[in-house]
Amino acid sequence: MVVRKGSHSVFSVHLHFVFVTKYRRKAITAPMLERLHEVLANVCIKTKCRLIEFSGESDHVHLLVDFHPDNNLSALVGSLKSASSRIIQKEFTEHLATFYKKPVLWSSSYYVASTSGAPIEKVRQYIKSQEVPTN
Template structure:
């Protein structure tokens, strides 16, 4: 059974896999940075009425599994995550990051990867819609 959420006029289950990459794929993310990023993202998700289900990363990128609600403009939310986290990380780890970015105000690449997650496979949904009775 799917974990459906409800708003006043809709029922939803929106889960996304988000990947953020450091600028120039520099391998600058350390364990303390991962811990701090998770704190930042948990706090931001609460403000946006979202849920951070899972979080982890490697030296040059991070992965998040997010549960969002349909009121959120996805690109605006991601832009906010990147902007706020970059500002905090650059401030909290300025000495470490200056070795990689030479004191430039940079942390994340402009690009990101966002994938939907969950539910039935596309082929099953397509078959279900094809089998619906037509109204004459």
């Protein structure tokens, strides 16, 4: 587990994101996936986050992000999706035109789950085991 430090915090927050293509169309190619990796990693750097792992299939991508608590979660998702969509649409216009009439890449929805540290039950047990003040 990697622990990072801010000016007033110590944190380790890892998030698993899944972004799916609009209408779940199988529009993502290998070169697009490679370019998405670069774009998403750059967005993470600009937001003090780190892209730990990335992969995907023709209709969705998975990201494991070391999240910095200075960010708003929904704002980070917006930045990741809008930047990647804009650049991919610009660089792969002809290919995407075979799937979409309007310039689009991502569905408006997304999946996110925290993946940091111990399983939830272990954390719950740890919290319950704390010594409660008696007075």
